[in-house]
Amino acid sequence: MSGALSGLRVLDFSHLLFGPFATQMLGDLGADVIKVERPVSGDLYRDLPPFFNRKVGDFENPSFLAWNRNKRSLAVDLKNPEGKKLLQDIAATADVFVQNFRPGVLDRLGFGYEELSRLNPRLIYCSGSGYGESGPYLERPGQDLLLQGLSGIMSMTGRSGVSPTPLGVAIADQLGSYHMIYGILAALYHRERTGRGQKVEVDLFRALLAHQTQEFVTTLNTGRVFERPNSGIAHPGMPAPFGVYRTKDGFLNIAMNPFARLVEALEAPELARFDDAETLFDRRDEVHAAIEAVTQTRTTAAWMERLLSFDLWCGEVLRQEEVPNDPQVKHMNAFTSYQHPVIGEVQTVNVPVTLSETPGKVERHAPMVGEHTVEILAELGFDGERIAALRNSGAVWVHPKADTAAA
Incomplete structure (x- = not known):
């Protein structure tokens, strides 16, 4: 060989x-x-x-x-x-x-x-x-x-x-x-x-x-214990909106983003009340539910097109059988x-x-x-x-x- x-x-x-x-x-x-x-x-x-x-x-x-x-x-x-x-x-x-x-x-x-x-x-x-x-x-x-x-x-x-x-x-x-x-x-x-x-x-x-060095360094040096959230927030150490959201026809990932820009992209001004660093962590399950109420109104493809146009970090959630047909994978x-x-x-x-x-x-x-x-x-x-x-x-x-x- x-x-x-x-x-x-x-x-x-x-x-x-x-x-x-x-x-x-x-x-x-x-x-x-x-x-x-x-x-x-x-x-x-x-x-x-x-x-x-x-x-x-x-x-x-x-x-x-x-x-x-x-x-x-x-x-x-x-x-x-x-x-x-x-x-x-x-x-x-x-x-x-x-x-x-x-x-x-x-x-x-x-x-x-x-x-x-x-x-x-x-x-x-x-x-x-x-x-x-x-x-x-x-x-x-x-x-x-x-x-x-x-x-x-x-x-x-x-x-x-x-x-x-x-x-x-x-x-x-x-x-x-x-x-x-x-x-x-x-x-x-x-x-x-x-x-x-x-x-x-x-x-x-x-x-x-x-491969948990980030989490252990935080815990060992701050004493903070990570508690799993009760919603689709994807990491116990992260604030909202970092997580998985249901859409009209599937699911959407939203990562760390400027919250005000996300609110604008979602066309949901009522979410602006959460735009505070402590609130986004302490009330992250509530924030997640509020965002998901919006994301369920459109398809994943529609949200991807809109959120990417705002230069927001987002991505589809594919089933395993869908992955081989993804255009980037091909x-x-x-x-x-x-x-x-x-x-x-x-x-x-x-x-x-x-x-x-x-x-x-x-x-x-x-x-x-x-x-x-x-x-x-x-x-x-x-x-x-x-x-x-x-x-x-x-x-x-x-x-x-x-x-x-x-x-």
Whole structure:
């Protein structure tokens, strides 16, 4: 594959979302990502709710397809001595190693940082966890929903009077993956200057804390406790009109704006009585209701045209199925598709960054379990006889639909 990270070999021991999203991003930019999976069943996300869409004989869950393009699958039994030796040999040639097992699991299997760094001092070893690799929560399950609750972000979302509201996406896992990326790239830059690899530790807990820095700095330094509003005000720290408003045919977002100009654009002079900074915060639910009484009189499109003509910050609220047809989304080519050997065309979100000289690409379908086992071993210099021996011993596995001509 071509790209900014061409020539970079990534050994991907990660599974589910946290980790696979990070390695997919590396693959999008040209890295050779070798996804290590269990024989036959592979990554847990191939056969795990939600978004379940199993096809007979194959594990083609949309969740797996979402985070595993631009990778090759190598199916190896980690507990098989020959399989273990094979992976250690590959790790000795790798630039980056990524894993998100619970702390201590890979150490016990012989794939911890200390052991692999002895084999390959240049290795960047990225380890993802829920709560870090020490401390009182070491044995807790590090799952996205649980972290949203513990980090405080859930208490900031939704309306008062209802249960704390989790975000509708796996935000902890995805932010954790981005933290992996910036840690890995920083470590690679350091290696360019020193020749030395290092361990990168990323945890979901701190990822969520870091992305609430604005709120924590306010709370820690002023003592102010954020209370969720009872209306469509979109953030517990913001005054009106910042929020979501019902229109004649849908919803409209209105962000921070000069209130007098908004009153003029809404053609609602009666709202001018609220034009005071303290009032807009202390009575924000009342202000929201008063504005929404006005916005419900016209369609979203009509309000967008008028509010934008006043240079006000506003936007439509689209349903997910509407987003791919948005004109700006189309202009940016924000969605793309690729061909999968089992299920045909897969539509997906495109690479989200643009590099002028080395643009990212979707060049490989999300792999079948062990689809590239033979290909990878042949590249490492294994002849057909040795590959056959590894298969017969159970150390490696090859997907029945994979091209095994090299064997």
